[in-house]
Amino acid sequence: MLFQWKERRWGGEVTLDGRQIPKVNKFKYLGSIIQQNGDVDEDINQRIRVGWQKRKAASGVLCHKRVPLGLKGKVYRMVVRLAVLYGSEC
Secondary structure (H helix, E strand, O other): OOEEEEEEOOEEEEEEOOEEEOOOOEEEEOOEEEEOOOOOHHHHHHHHHHHHHHHHHOHHHHOOOOOOHHHHHHHHHHHHHHHHHHOOOO
8 A cells, every 4th residue: 555645735635556535625533523624513513413313212211201310311321422422323
């Protein structure tokens, strides 16, 4: 595997094994959305959306009357909060 970086006035060109890697405005890295302009709006919106999805998936436990409050808190901390903090979608 051969990696090359060619500096140009408008940025740079990256090639890997002779193929040029296209320049993008945003990409996902370790659960975070990295944007070229440095904004974090899309990353925050994605994390909020994932948190709501996880809360909806866990609503059977979180909203059940017979589940103890302590267990509800543990489920919330282990499922919903971790999804929001780390951007986990699985």
